[in-house]
Amino acid sequence: MKKATTILAIITSFLAIILSVLPVSNLAIFPAIAALVFGLIAFYFSKKSGHVKKIIQFTFLLTIIALSITIYKAIFTTIEVADTETLEAKENESEEEALKDLEDIDLEELEIGG
């Protein structure tokens, strides 16, 4: 039990740290919670047996770092659209082309006012 929970704590804490640095950082919350739970169980069994491995404390450290990054990104990262120059240029170009195309279309069939 102690070994299994320690391994799970390591895996989930690493997963949390990886997810926290990706754009999907808010997903890191799930492995982070799992890492905390497994870490605490592993810590409890280790303490019971009289020897707490350093790796368990390390998983706690990783989890805290992952949670800090996730919370920081959730609060301070502003969502914005960047690099729109190409799209704007395309919009203008497309309008000019459309104007040429529309000059060739028979618009009278729909009785539009000029």
Next chain:
Amino acid sequence: MKYIFLLVIACFSITLKGQNNAIAAGEKLTYTAAYNMSGILTNLAEVTMETSELKTSKATLLRLKCTAATYSKWDNFFKIRDLYESYVNPNTLTPYLYKRDINEGSYSKAMKYTFSHKTKTVKSVQTKKNRPEENKTVSIGSGTKDIVSTLYNIRLLDYDDMAIGDRKTFTIIFDRKEMKGQITYLGYETIDTAIGEKECYKLAIGSDQTDVLQGNNNNILWLTADGNKIPVYGKFKIPVGNGELKIKSATGLLN
């Protein structure tokens, strides 16, 4: 993003011949498109719907423009810069010209439809990266519209005259094929949005293309129950998951 647009499209398209009393040039609606990742909604892209006038030597048309652009944090992973346009009769929103230019990751494609309502045909030109230009003429029904104009046309319906459960069908041309869709009026609902608390018409959206919109009443759209009937919120379920479209801002409204 294609699915999001198809949803939005299906959300809106309708065969109608009503007069336009809801949409004017200069209107700009901005939305946030969010996708459900493992139960957490993640904002993916910004969608805008904008109208402007376009004067030709013969007439003044209404340009309906929709764009979709991923937020900067996603650009390195999957960059989307899509442009959809429709040039329509400002009174009836009947389309003359439709253009679609999509850039999604390494995939790009452009499509142009020129409508001839007299002959009930659409002349299409498709351009893909490293492929020759494809020209094709497609026969259409009398009420068939492109995605963008149908998207705006839904706002011309008179929902006050509809009873709960009433359905309207619509035909749109997408990827050079006609497809059928329908909306079901579900009644009034008041919802909180970024532009305030709004009383809305609640509509369920369906399509005969099961690969686009899935399930019954899984795709819901809320239109403001006022003269503008702007879409303020949408929930959708598509083959790759589910998500929502939330309004961020609305300017230049007619009413």
